[in-house]
Amino acid sequence: MKFSLYLGKYKGIKVFIHWTFSLLLLWIIIANTRSGVDIGDTGWSLLFILSIFFCVILHEFGHALTAQKYGIQTKDIILLPIGGLARLEKLPEDPKQELNVALAGPLVNIVLFLLLGFVVYISGFDVEAIEEPHLDGSTILLYLASANLFLALFNLLPAFPMDGGRVLRALLSIRMSRVEATQIAGGIGQVLAIGFVFLGLFYNPILVLIGIFVFLGAQAEVNHIRQSSFLKGYLVGDALMKKFPIVAFDAPLKKAVEKLLDSQATHFVVVKNDEPFGTLSRDEIIKGLGDGDDSIEIEKVFSPGPLKLDLHMPLEEAFKRMAAENRKVALVYEDNLFMGILDQENIAEFIMVKNALNK
Ligand SMILES: [Zn+2]
Incomplete structure (x- = not known):
C-alpha cells in the first residue's frame, strides 16, 4: 500500500x-x-x-x-x-x-x-x-x-456499501437476484450518502467525505455486479484475443514503442526462448521512457509473473480474479499450450456487445 x-x-x-x-x-x-x-x-x-x-x-x-x-x-x-x-x-x-x-x-x-x-x-x-x-x-x-x-x-445504517447496506443486500438476495439486490441496496446507499454530505456540510467535514466515499462505492459495486452478470455462461475462450504484439525480453524498449505507435494494442506479450515470460503495458512503456532512454532493455520495465488463466475457465470468474488482483491483462492457456491473451479492455468490449444485443 x-x-x-x-x-x-x-x-x-x-x-x-x-x-x-x-x-x-x-x-x-x-x-x-x-x-x-x-x-x-x-x-x-x-x-x-x-x-x-x-x-x-x-x-x-x-x-x-x-x-x-x-x-x-x-x-x-x-x-x-x-x-x-x-x-x-x-x-x-x-x-x-x-x-x-x-x-x-x-x-x-x-x-x-x-x-x-x-x-x-x-x-x-x-x-x-x-x-x-x-x-x-x-x-x-x-x-x-x-x-x-x-x-x-x-x-x-443501510448505506451500501457500508456494513448495514451489505446486510440489506444479503437479505434482499435471498428473495431476488444478486444484481437486483445490489441495485436496490446501492440506490438506498446513494440517497443516504447525499444525506451524509448535506448533514456533514453543517456539522462535520468527515461526514462529507464518508458520503462521497459511500456514493462512489455504491456506484462502482453496482456497475461491477451488472458487468459480471453479462459474463455469465461464457468462457475465457469466448473473449480470447489471438492477435497481439510480441516483443523479446532482451530487445530495446524502442522496439515496443514502434509497435505501440503502429497498432491499437495496449498490452504486449514478452517472450523468452519462444515462451511467454511476462507482459508489457502501454503505461510501463511510457514509464520506462520517462527515464529518457529508449535503448534500455524491455526486461527492465516489463511485468514478470503474469496471471495465467485456463481457456475453459468461466469468464465471470476470470473477470473477478483480474479485478481482485488488479491485473489488466492475463495469459490464456489450454493444457499448458499458450493460446492468447485476455485484457480488461477486451472484456469491457465483450460486455458492451452483449449489453447492446440484450436491448
Ligand atoms: Zn465494517
Whole structure:
C-alpha cells in the first residue's frame, strides 16, 4: 500500500495506516490550540482518537476473520481518517456468509461497548456526577464505550456499501437476484450518502467525505455486479484475443514503442526462448521512457509473473480474479499450450456487445 505506514500483522493480515491520518491528528491539535485548550486536554483528545481507531481495527478484524472462516483471505486492513477498510480478496456470494461477514464488524463494537461499560460500572464511576462533558482519565473509558455504541449503530445504517447496506443486500438476495439486490441496496446507499454530505456540510467535514466515499462505492459495486452478470455462461475462450504484439525480453524498449505507435494494442506479450515470460503495458512503456532512454532493455520495465488463466475457465470468474488482483491483462492457456491473451479492455468490449444485443 502506497503512502501508508505498516503497523503490524495478525493471522497473516497486514494493517496499514494511511498518511492522511496524520492530517486528522494535526487538525485536532490545531483546532484545540485555536480554541485555547491546554496541552494536557489535547493529549487526552489524541489518545481518545487513537483508541477509537484501535477499536476500528478490531472491527475490521471482525470482518476479516469471519471471511477467513469461509476461506476468503484479506489482502490488508487500511486505516483512513474516515474509518477502516478490510480489503477482502473477494466478497462472499452466499447471502448467509455475506450477512455474517457484514455483521461481524459492528458486533465487535457492541462487545467492546459492553466490556468497557462493565469496567466503568464496576469502577463505581458515577455518570450523573459529570457536570459538563470533559475528556480526561476519569471519563475516557465511558466516552470510548459510547463511541463503540455509536460506531456499531452508524455502520449498521443501510448505506451500501457500508456494513448495514451489505446486510440489506444479503437479505434482499435471498428473495431476488444478486444484481437486483445490489441495485436496490446501492440506490438506498446513494440517497443516504447525499444525506451524509448535506448533514456533514453543517456539522462535520468527515461526514462529507464518508458520503462521497459511500456514493462512489455504491456506484462502482453496482456497475461491477451488472458487468459480471453479462459474463455469465461464457468462457475465457469466448473473449480470447489471438492477435497481439510480441516483443523479446532482451530487445530495446524502442522496439515496443514502434509497435505501440503502429497498432491499437495496449498490452504486449514478452517472450523468452519462444515462451511467454511476462507482459508489457502501454503505461510501463511510457514509464520506462520517462527515464529518457529508449535503448534500455524491455526486461527492465516489463511485468514478470503474469496471471495465467485456463481457456475453459468461466469468464465471470476470470473477470473477478483480474479485478481482485488488479491485473489488466492475463495469459490464456489450454493444457499448458499458450493460446492468447485476455485484457480488461477486451472484456469491457465483450460486455458492451452483449449489453447492446440484450436491448
Ligand atoms: Zn465494517
